Amino acid sequence: xxxxxxxxxGSAAAAAGLAAAVPQPPAAxxxxxxxxxxxxxxxPHLVVILADDLGYGDLGAYGQKQITTPRLxxxxxxxxxxxxxxxxxxxxxxxxxxxxxxxxxxxAAVRANPDSGGQGGLGAGDTTFAEVLRARGYRTGLxxxxxxxxxxxxxxxxxxxxxxxxxxxxxDHGHAHQYYPAYLWHNGAREPVAAGTFAPDEIVxxxxxxxxxxxxxxxxxxxxxxxxxxxxPSEVPDVGAYASTSWTQANKAxxxxxxxxxxxxxxxxxxxxxxxxxxxxxVLFASDNGPHEEGGVNxxxxxxNGPLRGxxxxxxxxxxxxxxxxxxxGRIAPGTTSTRPTPLYDVLPxxxxxxxxxxxxxxxxxxxxxxxxxxxxxAPLHDHLYWYRDEQGVTGRADAADGGRAKRxxxxxxxxxxxxxxxxxxxxxxxxxxxxxxxxxxxxxDPGEQRDLAAANPAVVADLTARLRASxxxxxxxxxxxxxxxxxxxxxxxxxxLANGTARAWPDARVTLPVPxxxxxxxxxxxxxxSLAPGAALTTTWKVTAPSxxxxxxLLTAAATTSAYRFTAPLRLTPxxxxxxxxxxxxxxxxxxxxxxxxxVEIDRSNGRKEAGDGTPIxxxxxxxxxGLGVxxPSEVVYHLGxxxxxxxxxxxIDDFSKNQSAAGATRAVVRADGRTLLTTPVLTxxxxxxxxxxxxxxVRLLHLVVQDANATTSFDHTSWAxxxxxxx
Numbered sequence: 001x002x003x004x005x006x007x008x009x010g011s012a013a014a015a016a017g018l019a020a021a022v023p024q025p026p027a028a029x030x031x032x033x034x035x036x037x038x039x040x041x042x043x044p045h046l047v048v049i050l051a052d053d054l055g056y057g058d059l060g061a062y063g064q065k066q067i068t069t070p071r072l073x074x075x076x077x078x079x080x081x082x083x084x085x086x087x088x089x090x091x092x093x094x095x096x097x098x099x100x101x102x103x104x105x106x107x108a109a110v111r112a113n114p115d116s117g118g119q120g121g122l123g124a125g126d127t128t129f130a131e132v133l134r135a136r137g138y139r140t141g142l143x144x145x146x147x148x149x150x151x152x153x154x155x156x157x158x159x160x161x162x163x164x165x166x167x168x169x170x171x172d173h174g175h176a177h178q179y180y181p182a183y184l185w186h187n188g189a190r191e192p193v194a195a196g197t198f199a200p201d202e203i204v205x206x207x208x209x210x211x212x213x214x215x216x217x218x219x220x221x222x223x224x225x226x227x228x229x230x231x232x233p234s235e236v237p238d239v240g241a242y243a244s245t246s247w248t249q250a251n252k253a254x255x256x257x258x259x260x261x262x263x264x265x266x267x268x269x270x271x272x273x274x275x276x277x278x279x280x281x282x283v284l285f286a287s288d289n290g291p292h293e294e295g296g297v298n299x300x301x302x303x304x305n306g307p308l309r310g311x312x313x314x315x316x317x318x319x320x321x322x323x324x325x326x327x328x329x330g331r332i333a334p335g336t337t338s339t340r341p342t343p344l345y346d347v348l349p350x351x352x353x354x355x356x357x358x359x360x361x362x363x364x365x366x367x368x369x370x371x372x373x374x375x376x377x378x379a380p381l382h383d384h385l386y387w388y389r390d391e392q393g394v395t396g397r398a399d400a401a402d403g404g405r406a407k408r409x410x411x412x413x414x415x416x417x418x419x420x421x422x423x424x425x426x427x428x429x430x431x432x433x434x435x436x437x438x439x440x441x442x443x444x445x446d447p448g449e450q451r452d453l454a455a456a457n458p459a460v461v462a463d464l465t466a467r468l469r470a471s472x473x474x475x476x477x478x479x480x481x482x483x484x485x486x487x488x489x490x491x492x493x494x495x496x497x498l499a500n501g502t503a504r505a506w507p508d509a510r511v512t513l514p515v516p517x518x519x520x521x522x523x524x525x526x527x528x529x530x531s532l533a534p535g536a537a538l539t540t541t542w543k544v545t546a547p548s549x550x551x552x553x554x555l556l557t558a559a560a561t562t563s564a565y566r567f568t569a570p571l572r573l574t575p576x577x578x579x580x581x582x583x584x585x586x587x588x589x590x591x592x593x594x595x596x597x598x599x600x601v602e603i604d605r606s607n608g609r610k611e612a613g614d615g616t617p618i619x620x621x622x623x624x625x626x627x628g629l630g631v632x633x634p635s636e637v638v639y640h641l642g643x644x645x646x647x648x649x650x651x652x653x654i655d656d657f658s659k660n661q662s663a664a665g666a667t668r669a670v671v672r673a674d675g676r677t678l679l680t681t682p683v684l685t686x687x688x689x690x691x692x693x694x695x696x697x698x699x700v701r702l703l704h705l706v707v708q709d710a711n712a713t714t715s716f717d718h719t720s721w722a723x724x725x726x727x728x729x
Contacts, residue, residue: 043136043355044328045215045281047223047268048347050099051261052092052145052176052231055291055299056321057306058258066302067255068241071266072285076325078334079283080372085324086343086414087289090313090389093173095288095344096147096226100128100162102348102363105388107476110148112390114173121148121157121598125478127360127501129348130163133222135482135565136357139214141166143207144226145176150599153188160187168206169199169226176228179235198237200227204264208271215275220355227264230257232294250296269327282328282354282372286344290319293395300397309449313398315387315412315421316449326372338371341414343385358565361503361534362479384415384464386471390427405437411468417444420454420464429472433465440464474712480537483511483567485558489592489638489702491573494521494544498560498567499537506532506562511540513558518547532562544573551575579642585627586650586724592638592702597714601637602630618720619656620690625722630655633667633709633717641700641726648697650724652681652707653690658718663687665716672704673697683710684719698729 056062059069061076088098089105097103097110101122105111109126122128130140142164148157151172159167168186170176179199183190193202207225214221234253241259242252265285272278291304292312299311310316324342326332345365352359353369370379389410399406402423409424423437438461440454454461481501487494496511510528513521524541532538538560546554553574560567577590587603594601618628629637652669659665663686671679671693681691697703703726707719 042280043138043220043357044331045221045223045272045277046133046138046351046354047225047272047281047283048351049225049227049265049268049283049285050096050144051285051287052226052228053289053292053312054230054258054261054287054323055302055304055306055311056308056318056323058230058287058291058302058304059262059323061325062323063306064302064304067258069258069262071262071269072323072325075265075269075283075285075327078329079325079327080332080336080338082324082326082338082340082342084339084341085286085322086341086385086387087287087320087322088343088345089387090289090310090315090319091391091393092145092231092288093147094388097122097126098343098345099288099347100130101126102129102345102360102365103476104343104345104364104386104471106386106471107364107473111388113393114149115392121150122162124156124161124484125480126162127478127481128162129351130159130222130224131482132163132348132352132357132359133355134163134165135567136355137219137566138355138357139166139219139221140164140224141207141210141214141221142169142224142226143167143210144169144203144224145228146171146226147173147176149173151175151185152600153185155600158188164224166210169203170228177231177233179228179233198235200229200260200264201237203227204267208267211268211271211275215272215277222351223268225264225268227261229261229264230254230292232292232297234295234297236260247301248296248298251298251301254297255302279329282326282331284347285323285325285327287322288344289322290314293397307448310401311395311398313389313391313393313395313406314401315389315410316401317419317443317447318401319398320387320412328372332372333374336374338376340368340371340376340379341382341385342368342371343382356564358481358500358502358504358506360479360481360501362501384413384467384471386468387412388429388472390429411472413464413468413471414443415464415467417442418460418464419443419449420461420468421449422465422468433469438465479535483558483560483569485513485556485569485571487571487573489704490576492544494542494556494558494571494573495539496527496542496558496560496569497537497539498532500532500534503534505534506565508563509538509560511538511558511560513542513544513556515544515556516554520545546573546575576640576642579640579644580726580728581644583727584725586639586705586721586726587627587629589639589726592640594635594637596631596635597709597717598632601635618722620651620653620720620722622656625651627724628720628722629705629724630657630718630720631707633707633714633719635707635719637705639703639705639726641697641703643699643701644728645697645700645703645726646729647727648693648695648703648725649727650693651690651720651722652693653684653688653719654686654716655718655720655722656686658716659686662716664711664713665718666709666711667717667719668708668710669693669719669721670704670706670708671695672706673700674702690720690722697726 060073087095089095234250236256239252239256291299305318308318310318349367353367366380425435441449479501480499509532558569669681
């Protein structure tokens with residue numbers, strides 16, 4: 001077997017090109033061939049690398065013969081190779097959401113790709129492994145594809161709001177399909193990219209810079225590297241060693257993408273070794289789903305799914321079983337394998353256990369840390385694994401593997417040796433069980449899923465059907481976890497809540513609210529407790545006063561500590577805007593706050609110059625109305641009327657924009673005033689049309705326009721307040 005020294009020093013030709021494109025470590029750091037430093041005490045550094053559409057058979061360590069992947073093959077030889085690892089979904093957005101949050105697709109916030117009706121975002125309650133590790137003091141960086149919109153900086157689904165203190169790459173799912181983009185996001189802002197820049201090169205350069213910045217400590221770091229390789233389109237600066245093959249250009253470039261991915265992994269390992277922290281680091285490498293066939297790529301040419309049936313978008317093994325390699329010198333014995341069925345939603349609890357971090361107790365994942373430590377018998381096992389598929393993208397091979405059912409809702413479950421895949425009659429997950437097409441396979445005898453044994457095993461079918469039904473929840477309320485801070489609408493009070501969403505008590509918990517000089521923040525109740533029990537919360541209301549005159553928007557950061565963890569929660573205090581001085585449209589008034597279920601609130605920005613046609617068009621039944629607000633449930637927009645207004649009028653309903661996508665939207669509008677409910681509409685649907693609003697708002701200080709989801713699904717719930725207007729007294 002090649003030595004570790006050779007592993008760290010050697011690489012394919014692709015790695016040589018990569019080395020020229022990335023910054024080199026400081027001259028004082030040890031070279032890649034030098035002796036590794038002794039592993040220091042304390043939590044390990046953690047590196048998670050997630051490929052995009054890399055198949056189970058795409059690596060030499062998993063049987064690949066045509067594409068060279070020397071660095072990953074050596075990583076597997078010197079570490080742990082999982083044979084039964086699974087992506088949580090057959091397409092990327094739900095798979096990545098599950099990886100980040102530890103929830104399978106029966107519970108996760110994102111259960112479909114954006115083009116299939118799912119909104120593709122994470123909310124404030126969707127705790128990620130980055131947030132969990134931040135509580136343990138980790139420095140956290142994400143480089144590459146995030147994949148959840150909206151494409152905006154200041155919103156709950158942004159990586160910065162979900163635990164990553166440094167981010168460089170793509171926010172939006174669709175933008176990530178561009179290998180030569182005009183811009184990439186750096187933290188909360190778009191950053192132009194020089195023309196001709198191949199994004200994966202710049203992304204890995206930034207990732208290596210993150211290692212350079214944090215390898216010396218004092219804090220441990222989490223690096224989450226998510227290159228778009230080898231996702232379509234098949235674009236790469238140089239096809240390298242594959243130029244002389246007889247393959248199509250798409251296949252040559254696809255193979256070169258995989259070899260470049262391999263070289264990038266090698267560059268990360270080399271950089272860890274150069275800084276002398278390889279022995280203190282755990283590296284995990286995996287893929288988000290099975291192999292793709294877009295853009296002319298032929299996965300069968302490469303045997304990309306190995307012995308398995310199916311491709312990306314299929315719930316058969318080829319669509320969801322993925323490579324998973326763990327490497328940690330001194331922690332993981334070389335050349336080991338694990339047959340433990342290990343879904344990628346196990347990553348969150350695994351990282352948490354490795355780091356000694358406070359994992360949420362309501363996740364579906366189970367820690368595999370014992371497997372990494374050579375004590376596989378001590379690792380908990382899943383009763384069963386669950387998958388859900390609602391995908392409207394169709395490719396030929398995947399559709400053929402599904403028997404022409406690629407656009408149908410599908411579910412799968414694995415329990416021990418049994419694997420079930422079933423297809424709904426259409427896109428209705430609630431259809432009676434008898435209307436589903438149910439298939440059953442014995443993976444121990446038939447890993448390629450060729451022999452349907454459902455007819456011969458009715459008891460197994462009944463048992464797995466019950467588990468499929470039990471694995472789904474229309475909504476999955478999360479147990480509160482960590483520190484949150486909310487500002488009152490009038491910006492005079494702040495409510496902090498430190499919630500112990502774990503399974504263990506937190507000793508010596510306390511919350512503080514530091515404020516600038518000249519301010520005061522006085523707690524109205526306890527801000528500390530000797531022990532915070534599992535499931536309990538420490539909630540404190542703070543009376544906040546600012547110097548006079550009131551300053552502009554001010555950023556504060558609430559902080560909380562326990563005996564082992566620390567949390568922060570940023571908040572913005574903004575003075576109330578002036579109330580309306582004359583009759584006018586709400587879209588011309590500054591709001592106090594605006595929370596929206598998807599993307600920014602869409603506002604007509606005509607500023608009173610025109611009534612229609614120059615802002616977001618709002619139409620109901622083909623009739624366009626002026627001066628409106630477009631929102632997506634759940635949403636709440638608050639205005640300061642200051643007791644000056646007389647009446648509020650509007651039309652509110654599911655607009656034609658949403659109707660043209662689907663008739664499935666259903667919402668309810670609520671108007672509140674200073675805590676009182678003035679109006680609750682019937683359920684709003686596109687077919688029912690808008691509801692006219694005409695309310696007496698005399699004496700009202702704060703007006704809240706709320707839109708609620710009315711059918712337990714936020715897809716197609718785009719709702720508009722048209723001709724929203726106030727008249728003054």
